[in-house]
Amino acid sequence: MYVKRFLDFVMAFFLLVLLSPLLLLVSVVVYLNFGFPVLFRQQRPGLHGQSFVMFKFRSMRNDIDTEGNLLANELRMTRFSQWLRSTSLDELPTLWNVLKGDMSLVGPRPLLVEYLPLYTHRQGRRHEVKPGVTGWAQVNGRNAITWEEKFELDVWYVDHRSLGLDLHILMLTLRKVLRREGIAHAGDVSMPRFRGSSHE
Template sequence: MGTSKKKYDYLKRAIDIVGSGVALVALSPIIGAVGLAVRSKLGSPIIFQQERPGKDGKIFTIYKFRSMLDVDEAKGLVSNEDRITSFGQKLRSTSLDELPSLWNVLRGDMSLVGPRPLHVRYLPRYNAHQRRRHEVRPGITGLAQVSGRNLLNWSDRLDMDVEYVEQRSLSLDCQIVWKTVAAVLDRSGISAEGHVASSEFTGAATANQQAADAA
């Protein structure tokens, strides 16, 4: 890691602490209102919790507002597409479901900007290049999210995550935050075709790459 990147990481953490702390206080009325709406529309619990890999692959629990109904096979509520409601779609399209993740930022699990934390089950599917996305804290928003969000194919999306790791700076983070606001207002790139969010990442490493990684 370059000296400039290491210095910026300290500044970035300070920005995360101040930014998330101020946001949690300033947005507390909105957070409370969304929580009440989730309770009314979807029931309890109002907070969705799931394990995700963070920096260096360390597992943490991410917090988001719930946006789906419970699985209920009798009612045909099995897949994500079955369980999502119009209310849940609005939460996701406005990114209001992400507000509880500010607590993850304050705790140090996440950053305001960085590669999005994906599923733990994806960890063994990355090749050596793609695993570099875990060299930094995952973010609430990131380079891939302002470049098409879930509409990008997995190869491009993960390449952008690594590009962020290599190019991260205060200037780049400010650009990403600005573009995030524009993307949320435009509600663009929320879902991949045929999926509520993004499609499943099944692994991009070839057998030769996997063998080389293991060597």
């Protein structure tokens, strides 16, 4: 655990320094497209379900209806939104979460806090490790697979995690990002909301 945390810190620090010009450039482009705030902040569950604030670049407009409610995601997405997500550039600020220790470079992706009571006991085991910027589910389908398949892959990672596996996942992630695979689920702009599984 301590070795993984040390490597996470060193790699996140190195990447933040190396990619700082790109981070600045993306910040400017996001501002030109969506205005302030440039960063999207949201509470996400981390290790043992404890929440933290996750950072990403904004990838949608804040359009609202006549009652002041945000419009559906697909109505707030733009061509730039789709490009930003397909390149995974919106994920770069999560390196700050890795540096802080909220996340790891590799682990189950942090989902919504409201999903916590919907998990089966087995699905909830994904929180036995820190969430990751990328993970086993991301390199084996990402958003193109079902929630149940995603959670099974997360639990498999929890049971088989090692530094060697993490390195393998990081290498596969680079290939997935370059190929822009599994960005969205069929019939959705990203992934439909999780409503709970019908079986334990």
